[in-house]
Amino acid sequence: MIIHFDKDTDQKTLDKIGWELDAFHIKKPDYHVMVTPSALQEVPKEYQGMVVESFAFPNDMQLSSAQYLPEKRRIDIGDISIGGNSRNTMIIGGPCSVESEEQITSSAKLMKELGISTLRAGCYKPRTSPYSFQGLGDEGLRLLDKMRSEYGLNIITEVRDSTHVDEVIETTDIVQIGAKAMYDQGILRTCGRSNKPILIKRGFGSTLQEFVQAAEFVLSGGNDNVILCERGIRTFETKTRFTLDLCGVAYLKEYTNLPVIVDPSHAMGYRYGVPDLARAATAMGVDGLLIEVHPDPSVAKSDASQQLDHDAFRQLIGTLRPIADAVGYHIV
Numbered sequence: 001m002i003i004h005f006d007k008d009t010d011q012k013t014l015d016k017i018g019w020e021l022d023a024f025h026i027k028k029p030d031y032h033v034m035v036t037p038s039a040l041q042e043v044p045k046e047y048q049g050m051v052v053e054s055f056a057f058p059n060d061m062q063l064s065s066a067q068y069l070p071e072k073r074r075i076d077i078g079d080i081s082i083g084g085n086s087r088n089t090m091i092i093g094g095p096c097s098v099e100s101e102e103q104i105t106s107s108a109k110l111m112k113e114l115g116i117s118t119l120r121a122g123c124y125k126p127r128t129s130p131y132s133f134q135g136l137g138d139e140g141l142r143l144l145d146k147m148r149s150e151y152g153l154n155i156i157t158e159v160r161d162s163t164h165v166d167e168v169i170e171t172t173d174i175v176q177i178g179a180k181a182m183y184d185q186g187i188l189r190t191c192g193r194s195n196k197p198i199l200i201k202r203g204f205g206s207t208l209q210e211f212v213q214a215a216e217f218v219l220s221g222g223n224d225n226v227i228l229c230e231r232g233i234r235t236f237e238t239k240t241r242f243t244l245d246l247c248g249v250a251y252l253k254e255y256t257n258l259p260v261i262v263d264p265s266h267a268m269g270y271r272y273g274v275p276d277l278a279r280a281a282t283a284m285g286v287d288g289l290l291i292e293v294h295p296d297p298s299v300a301k302s303d304a305s306q307q308l309d310h311d312a313f314r315q316l317i318g319t320l321r322p323i324a325d326a327v328g329y330h331i332v
Helices: 011-021 045-050 101-114 138-151 165-171 185-192 208-219 246-255 264-268 271-283 310-326
Strands: 002-006 024-027 031-035 051-055 075-077 080-082 088-094 118-120 154-159 174-177 198-201 226-230 260-262 288-292
Touching (some): 002 045, 101 310, 118 138, 138 165, 165 185, 185 208
Parallel strands (some): 088 118, 198 226
16 A cells, blocks of 8 residues: 655654554655555554545555556656656667677767667676676776767666676666566665666566566665566577567556566567567557667677677668657657
8 A cells, every 4th residue: 555644744653654554655745655565455544634645556566556656657867758758769779798898889889870879788797607708897887887978878787786786876877677686675675775767677487566566676765767678588489588578568558657668689589580579569659679789799798699780770770760650659
């Protein structure tokens, strides 16, 4: 249950209520928010005189619920916005990993050339095998920061674990919590104490409710700037890396108030299918696409098979713009 208390309610009383209801307290300019477990369906009688309004929910998807906030949350990222009434589809493009200054500079130049706002690349790679390329770490983060300064791009990179979460929050414009870290409550709660936009990828074995409840960890910490990213789930199919759940995207658009973006690269796992999936997602009116693109995928140190080369990415962006226009969105 979400309860809005009068803004003049004193802190001692709020502390008492929070303790008794096992609630998270979020302070807003015009009221105090208490978020309790969804099992509570009615405001206790002793508090009703202090309550501005309340909302009961059937499960713990609460702050993210369209029942709570019918309009999608607007998130400002540099000079652009997604969500709200912006009707923007943000393209996040770049290689799977930062591999060298030459490679990431080439990628940044491509984004700038195409009018794309946001550059992605991994610095700390959560690989399945300990023998795979683990990323450049702090040096990769420094190179991304340099690309932002030189080319005016927003930057996003992934948090692998708690050892570098503060550095990523401080340096990037969007913090990515990857599919393997979706359940890491330490990362989620740390991101909840920030106001930085947080992009959470769906775990490949996660239900939609589990996915959205990961976002609730960040929202309940007071950070309203959460983006959901569908990146494919594991099914019985073996001919693709994962299965892109566009049905799930439709559900998230209908029942949550969070911007939703789609990652066709990780879902498909093979570059030949990425453009068609990107076009399908654009036609749904999603808030963004995360697409992996590398100057020379044949020598990529991670996820080589799913990354587009620069020419293929140029062609794809050319086809996405009219599709976005047709559904009333704008590629940014």
